[in-house]
Amino acid sequence: MSNMAQEHVDFHHLQHNKVQSASLKTLWITLSLTLFFTIVEVIGGIMSNSLALLSDSAHMISDVLALGLSMAAIYMARRASNSRYTFGYLRFEILASFLNGLALAIIAIGIFIEGVRRFITPQDINFQLMLIISSIGLVVNIVLTIVLSRSMKEEENLNIQSALWHFIGDLLSSIGVIVSAVLIYFTGMLWFDPLISMVIGCIIFIGGFRIIKESYLILMEAVPDKFDLEQIRRDLLEVEGVEDVHEMHLWAISSDHYSLTAHVFVRESIQPFCIILAINETLEKKYNITHSTIQTEHADIHPHGDYGRTFSQRSSRNT
Template identity: 35%
Template sequence: MGHDHSHSAAQAGRKKLIIVICITSTVMITQVVGAIFSGSLALLADSGHMFSDLMGLCVALVASIIAARPASDRHTFGFRRFEVFGALINSVILMVIAVTITIEGIRRLITPSEVEIQSVLMLVVATIGLLANFISLRILRPAAKQTINMRGAYLEVMGDLLGSVAVVIAGLVILVTGFPLADTIASFVIAAMIAPRAYLLLRDVFRVLSESAPQDTSVAEIRKHVLEVPGVVDVHDVHVWSITSGLPVFTAHIVVEPHILEEGRAGGLLDTLDRCLSDHFDVAHSTFQLEPNSHASHEDQLHA
């Protein structure tokens, strides 16, 4: 049932991505046309941001499709890590777009544009983008809690939403006060909102690819729980990592009392350990090597 639920959730996530891709494509084209006719750098920056997000959403869609493929003899954990690769590409795209917007904004400050900004058109197009991004955000929000890949897609749309808010405010300022630099300032605000999101996503990707223990997982706490299981004498060579976000993996060597193995109770102990990891730490995939003291005493000393 757990596998079926996960598969259904993945399919639902892909359908949501396709809907959001269609919305983003339409709004991006609208913003490009609006930027050309209004002369707004902020609107053009936001359309560029949406283009990068469109690419990121497409990458996320492809990654989710690949990740759904079953495990094989060569890829024994399956292809779920492709979701992490998708998130990596997304984070790099976000970084590049933030730098590009910043450079163009500085150029506008150094050499102010003589093009008159059509604030009404700018405001109308930005409002359309704001509403579309809000709808996309609501569509992706449930799926964003399931995988790092969908979280990356969600963050990209969140950035689009905030970017649209900045453009709307800039359009209002220009319309009311006639202050054209509000457009350039809005482009800097968009870049400033993109960079932290890209950093946080890249940080999460690095944690997975470096096989660090998940942020909310305490190895010491897991060891404590395992040692409390009747029949367990010691636990060492502990490893906890993630295949992708929300899919932690645990392995350990468990030293047990001699009578556990002599009486054929190893199977029951393994069931207890599996339940311990699953119930207390939400670890669905765990592997234990049961061993007597006589074996543990001559193992390599570099155990965790």
Template identity: 40%
Template sequence: MHGRDRHLHTHEGKHAPHHHAHDGKRAPHQQHTPHRHGHGHHDHHDHHSLARAGNKKGLTIALAITSVIMLLEFVGGLVTNSLALLSDSGHMLSDAGSLALSLAAIGMAAKAASPGKTFGYHRFEILAALLNGATLFLVAGFIMWEAYGRLFDPPAVASGSMVLVAAIGLMANLASAWFLMRQGDVKDNLNVKSAYLHVLGDALGSVGAIAAGLLMYAFGWYIADPIISAAVSLLILKSAWGLMSRTVHVLMEGAPDSADPEAVKRELERIDGVQDVHDLHIWTITSGLDSLTCHMRIGEETDGQRVLQQALALVEERFGIRHCAIQVESTDICHAETNI
């Protein structure tokens, strides 16, 4: 970068926002191509700390409940000879591991950034969500394989005991889901959402086990056990596919749903004095933390500092992007660089 650099830093915390402008001179041979850069660095430490604490509490409660019910369904499945209960206990075993992984991811994300990892360890949460989605695929595949094996020769099942155990499991799963919704961010945090989907998958498994138990108890249809188990696994696969699609989109540096690049470009170009916006990049670092970089070309008489402030305010207020770096270039500077 050459000539005079202006850096605009905005901080948002418990105090009112304030701005700092710094001007510094470069060496004489560099003064022919000045640029202005704006970096929006908003300090949301308190907000993220509170969100992380809530997510951690919700996951811890859900992990405790899941572990207890997993053991109950496993023993109940062995005693009643129910595939639905055994498959659900296996699903809950993967859920317990997924919840533990999500808790570990929250701890990793809290680690400070380092020179080698300038964004810190936030992406570990996305990796945990991806792994959780993959385990859902494996569990669903195992259930379908076992269901196929029992389809042509369904064994007798102690349906009454099966319904009782499944009902207890359902209540526990709903309690886990409630705590995650109450304490955690299941809407926007992919890591917590992946754990939430695992818990909902458990609840579906329990509903399926109850339905199969009632059909077997009333009509002696033991084939209902593998059929309903396979149907529940298909629902689990659907949720897993949606989760993995979102995590892969983040890992591929895709733009967040809340900020369409074309819409952002149009809005920035509407700022008075802006002639062109180029080299625009928008991506998600982790759930709730989006970034933006771009270059903005302005007219010769346009106040670059004013444009910077308006641009930073616009991308935060309209698109929720709080981490951005914008370089403002004057038209006369671009002509000078072209002729050099």
């Protein structure tokens, strides 16, 4: 009996999972390099007493946590769907991205507050150590940004995108710290350090906000930006036998897994199975939407209140 139940579950729930070998390999490489340099930068930031360097090291710590979340999301996405989680665990990718973006924003605010404090009370800095550590960081972040950018081209993944934003922020941070060290060396003005750190904080906040916004829209099941819902509706109305399209919903489960549902009033003279087949082919060929649920209806049997009656009256006048 249990075997039959298992077969029943497997039959009714298609495999909503996602194997991302390239993304996983990229994240392992990135995590290893990031963890190593984070330790170096934390020690260097404390020894040099540079806020710009410490803010960059704090950002690197968030990178380690973010990459850990991203890797957990990829492993979770491999798990098959079941009778409770009918879409599998794909949505965990978006939850991880949301937390990553939130971490970026919180860190940016903390950097900005500390920058203001150091503007008021400047502190001595070991600019030579600051310059050495930031130069090493620049090389590491260039390598990691290139690795993540290439991975984005292979597999679309919001977690990789959020990790990429982390390292773009790190790259700009490293450049900012180097500029700060050089300016302090030539001018002796210590306020360049908190100024650069505040600029870095603003850049980090912008990146975090973008990730929060994108993951929030997916969690709210908004229509993805790449789709025009009204254009899809017009294309479905072009399918032979479709008289009207309503109750249409389109949302993303994860960054590249889309679902669409719709109700359609159909012409009685055409087999509804043929209409559904044509609709599915249209969605797949024109929009790469492979997971759709179409309910065929007759306006007089499924009137949907005033909507169906109005449609029937309009159709009668046209004929």
